[in-house]
Amino acid sequence: MTLVDHLKKPEVGFVLSRSRRFLFMRVHKVGGTSINAALAAEVGGLLKSKSKKSKQIEWLNNVSDQTIRDNYFLFSVVRNPWDRVVSTYAYMMKQGFIDGISFAKFLEMMSDGSIHNLNERVASHLYRQLDSFSLDGQIFVDYIARFERLEKDWTEISGRIGLKNRTLPVLNTSSHDHYRSMYKTKRMRDIVSRVYGEEISMLGYKF
Numbered sequence: 001m002t003l004v005d006h007l008k009k010p011e012v013g014f015v016l017s018r019s020r021r022f023l024f025m026r027v028h029k030v031g032g033t034s035i036n037a038a039l040a041a042e043v044g045g046l047l048k049s050k051s052k053k054s055k056q057i058e059w060l061n062n063v064s065d066q067t068i069r070d071n072y073f074l075f076s077v078v079r080n081p082w083d084r085v086v087s088t089y090a091y092m093m094k095q096g097f098i099d100g101i102s103f104a105k106f107l108e109m110m111s112d113g114s115i116h117n118l119n120e121r122v123a124s125h126l127y128r129q130l131d132s133f134s135l136d137g138q139i140f141v142d143y144i145a146r147f148e149r150l151e152k153d154w155t156e157i158s159g160r161i162g163l164k165n166r167t168l169p170v171l172n173t174s175s176h177d178h179y180r181s182m183y184k185t186k187r188m189r190d191i192v193s194r195v196y197g198e199e200i201s202m203l204g205y206k207f
């Protein structure tokens with residue numbers, strides 16, 4: 001699969017600036033809302049997957065993999081998978097998508113795949129992070145920020161794309177206990193290890 005074909009996939013979200021020449025490969029529950037706000041505050045003409053898909057497709061139909069790789073700065077943000085699952089669960093509970101489902105049951109539904117039958121919005125928030133910014137097992141972005149040190153990494157990113165304000169707003173947060181306290185059993189921890197095993201290994205995360 002080509003990079004352009006990958007970017008056309010409906011489940012792959014990204015924010016494009018043709019004037020600043022960057023692509024932000026968006027992953028759910030890693031600070032994307034805050035990053036979008038910071039970008040929109042200074043960069044005009046942003047093309048986002050959901051709001052201006054037709055313009056994104058027009059651009060993708062007229063650009064090559066080589067042009068993107070040679071001329072655009074591609075970046076993304078990752079988060080500890082165990083923490084990200086807890087944040088997703090807390091967010092979906094707050095939104096009323098999974099009322100009455102315990103965290104243990106939520107994990108079991110992830111394990112057997114039935115979570116995908118529950119609600120597409122819930123399922124989309126649980127896609128592997130690697131599926132956003134890797135092709136054939138190879139990461140294609142130029143820079144991966146870590147949610148755990150996002151303030152520091154955002155300073156680097158914002159400098160590379162020419163933003164004046166290098167402070168991120170805090171938006172769309174979910175309230176929950178520290179993620180480790182949510183995993184009461186080894187099986188609960190192991191479900192996340194199995195579902196996200198490849199990215200845990202590639203990105204170097206530990207419980």
